[in-house]
Amino acid sequence: MAYWLIKSEPFVYSWDQLESDGRTGWDGVRNYSARLHLRAMRLGDLAFFYHSNEGKEIVGIAKIVREAYPDPTTEEDWSAVDVAPLQRLTRPVTHAEIKQEPGLAGMALMRLSRLSVQPVTEAEWKRILALAETPAID
Numbered sequence: 001m002a003y004w005l006i007k008s009e010p011f012v013y014s015w016d017q018l019e020s021d022g023r024t025g026w027d028g029v030r031n032y033s034a035r036l037h038l039r040a041m042r043l044g045d046l047a048f049f050y051h052s053n054e055g056k057e058i059v060g061i062a063k064i065v066r067e068a069y070p071d072p073t074t075e076e077d078w079s080a081v082d083v084a085p086l087q088r089l090t091r092p093v094t095h096a097e098i099k100q101e102p103g104l105a106g107m108a109l110m111r112l113s114r115l116s117v118q119p120v121t122e123a124e125w126k127r128i129l130a131l132a133e134t135p136a137i138d
Helices: 015-021 032-040 095-100 122-131
Strands: 003-008 024-026 046-051 057-070 079-094 117-120
Touching (some): 032 117, 095 122
Antiparallel strands (some): 046 057
């Protein structure tokens, strides 16, 4: 299993909306690196759901429920995946907290702040869950 982080501005699509919908296509991504990450996602992979711009915090864990397919919002060569909400974090983890955590300084979120789909290492995943006071999911 691999770990990821997906970003959305909450006024565009929030964690609450994902919980309400139960599943959504993660489409509209127009960055080549993010597209490669979408195409690398596998069924069952887990992703932190990060509210960007407003809030700037990881709020939940989503599960990849459909692997990459052609993005239906364009005729160009972009990809989408489907995600479903798995668990709301016990406590959101803010960008500021992550920035202050020495073990997370190398996290893509800190180095590639504008990338909307990014990998997360297992060590980073576990540290974020600890900060969130959220039990690990197997």
